[in-house]
Amino acid sequence: MRIVCPLCGERDSREFSYKGAALALAYPSEEAGFEAWDDYLHNRDNPAGPTRELWYHGSGCTSWLVVTRNTTTHEILSVELAEDAPESRQEASA
Amino acid sequence: MRIDGNGLINRAKPVSFQFDGTTYQGFEGDTLASALLANGVKLVARSFKYHRPRGILTAGSEEPNALVTVGHGGSQDPNVRATTQEIYDGMDARSQNRWPSLAHDVLAVNDLGAPFLGAGFYYKTFMWPKAFWEKLYEPIIRRAAGLGAISGEPITDKYERAYAHCDVLVVGSGPAGLMAALTAGEAGADVIIAEEDSLLGGRLLSEAGEIDGMPARDWANEVAIRLNAMSNVRVMARTSVTGAYDGGTYGALERVGHHCEMRDGLPKECFWRITAKRTVLAAGALERPVAFQNNDRPGIMMASAVRAYVNRWSVAPGKSVAVFGNNDSAHDTAADLLAAGVHVCALIDSRPDATTTLDVPFYAGAQVSGSEGRKELEAISISRASGTDKVQTDCLAMSGGWNPTLHLACHMSGRPDWDESIAAFVPKPGMVPGLIAAGACNGVFSTAACLGEGAGAAVVALEAIGLQADMPKMPVAEDRDYSISPLWAVAGKGRAWLDFQNDVTVKDVKQAAVENFRSVEHMKRYTTQGMATDQGKNYNVQALAVLADATGRGIPETGTTTYRPPFTPVAIAAMAAGAEDKGFAPERFTTSHRLAVKAGAPMIEAGLWYRPSYFPVKGETHWRQSCDREVGYVRNAVGIADVSTLGKIDIKGPDAAAFLDFLYTNMFSSLKVGRVRYGLMLREDGHVMDDGTTARMADDHFVMTTTTAAAGQVMQHMELVSQGMRRGMDVRFTSVTEHWAQFAVAGPKARELLNGLLDAPIDGESWPFMACGDMSIGGVNGRLFRISFSGEHAYEVAVPARYGESLFAELRSRAEALGGGLYGMEALNVLRIEKGFITHAEIDGRATAFDIGMQGMMSKKKDFYGKGAAARPGLLEDDREQLVGLKPTGVVKQLTAGAHLYRDGAEPVRVNDQGYLTSVAFSPTLGTYLGLGFLRGGRARHGETVKMVDHLRGIETTCEVCHPVFLDPNGEKARD
């Protein structure tokens, strides 16, 4: 798999490490309550289709990236810097 | 036998080789298969299950039968296809799966037991009793059914891995591939053309036709010369593209050293990872056999293979050859045999309306319904409506039509389309992004059409990557229609083979359908059809056609099984090349490494780092002696240890303090400049990630230390927090682990030692416990931290890494002068256990701050990473396993890490489990074993006696539960 890092260009996937759904960016506040925390930590949609994921360019620029990837074709639809990506759960999963 | 003719062999260069101990002669340019056929050797193998005599079926990498073992010892290769193995002087090849010899194979009795060995026999026969499986059934089956064997000796051959990038990758070099590479090459693109064979040309090398008025193979040779002359084209012969992966990445196996005697430095194989912007798949097509009774006898071959042996290698596979097919290409075989002067005894075409102008006995609307012979073909039965004739023949060329070699196009889960007109599956566009199929692998079979598709595919590929390209002038070539009438299995009694390599017959597939294994994937697994090393390339389509017929469905509804890489087998040695031993794994050495090794310290791996375990002195015979002595240095005088491997992260910016407040559970904005604080970091799920000390060097400048193991993880985590959750903060940080050499100076005489060394002396007032700041030694600026991981009065002194070695030597000699010396990881571990300090043995990913007794460090005044999750119900329960200290009280005075804890008197079984030990050490200071561990509700159980059971080592004792800090509980020594 190849990922186009917005800073470094197209690189082999072995330069990156995977964290999980980009929902991790929608970090709840400490008062959000147990349900919100449970949701944040455990509930994922596991879609057959486009999904937004967090990847870390550890062997490159150390950017965290939001990679939109189609789980059925492995096609990478977009890559953006995590610092430019939406933070809210609704937006992040859209 | 060898015939006259202008085959692509060098008759001026004879080659001598061995097969099963007999020496034979061939020529340069021969494969093992062509050379054996030239020598009249037809029996070359025994089949997998029934040990039936088998001969050469094909002339390519799809060969199911003719597998041999080449070489010996550490250079022995089993399951080598005789059809792709080029011969060289001195080559030694041996047949497989037979005993005592190929001609007299004892296990051929399996063939008589065939009625009991049909589909699913493993599942049915060897079920009961269960215990028999491992001891009896499996070893017998393994011995009886099989392929070649490895020698068991360490590998002596060299293998390599390599990487390549290109604009256009062309897979295959038949007419389509050559035109694609030529078109792309002339347009200036970076081109790689990969060809399995030793020569470019594909089928053109084996056919008699012409292109542009010259023999097709001469045309191929001319194109090959042109391609080789282009600097932007890399021609990779003997290279099979084995898999298509995401993002235009392809695996390819180059057979570098199989065709010649091994010489120093030459790798046997090289596994390539090729990344291509666009790919033209021009892999051609594979001819499929026809299933009829005893169609697996040596002498029965693919019609295209017979043409290849006649045209390319000037070998007649028989004296009197019969040709049988259901399509026009079979007729070419008869024509080429006649042209080569080989007798053709029959041309059998299953199509009733077929005609021929060839001067041969012609049977239209007829089928071959059986074969006779012992170890070689002697006769065939030809059945027509009017009856059955028997014809004497020693070679039958058969053709059931052609299957496009679309495997790579299907490697990313795409399913091909069924094309009724050629009775075969064809790839759909876009099955692999960026891959365009052209020519025979796309279901187009005339030479002219293949040339056109190759050029056309290249033009499309070039346009897609922004290169200007025009269709080249097309060479003139034959452009016949392809006509076929499907014929999968000839009706009749007896066993008709579908899968030659795994011994699967028509009957087996029908039986699978009867037993309701109707899905093609179930049928495959139940019968093992297509699961051999050839993956059933020749005959998968026939098998599913038979299944379709047996289940009353069409072929498209039945569908294909899944195509998976690799296209041809790839040695694990090639994939793993460069990864033997340490491979490319980096090694991280501290600045004191050389001196530590010189001092005789056994070095232990800590991640990629190497650290000294202990520093033995003369007379010591056991590591414990050294360790106890080194602990004594720290407790009684002064010890020196290299602690540079701990992660060091330099953090700067106006928001640095606020950033740390969010990272750590405890407060850092309140930390004074010139002071150090211990901090605890959680993961998002509220469990402990790491711990360490952070020093405030200035208002906006902190230096964080992490554990050695978690340094990378913490850095990555900090990046996530700063780029993701706290992205507005004005803070920058960078790893400076390698920049600083840092040494612990620990013990009652630590300050005395330092004051002999520092440019400006220190005292308790200017450098109290947990102070930090700049210092200088001999004019070298560095940093000093008064922190302690031993509980003693201690410092860590840091200098730029280039001064590390000399400072280490200096610290050592000064420590020794004060009655101390160096200490290693073992002593460091004992010292911290005596003090109840945790490491990742305790914070192993399952422990919370509450579990390790640090719930008080979770600030109530601010939010911090993981705070919300750490407050979840269940993470603060009193009966959780909590950190405790343990001391042995029983007869056995030993504790072992990993042992489990039980209530005294309880049976030591899982349901009674109360916890476990994480760290143990013998404390020379206290004269006893000490343990740290987790015990259910442990903080309330100090003083209680529990039972420790180490089931693995068979050690059992009782211990007393106590506070995890065994020594100096109030920390007075560190503050002294």
Ligand SMILES: [Zn+2]
């Ligand atoms: Zn990058």
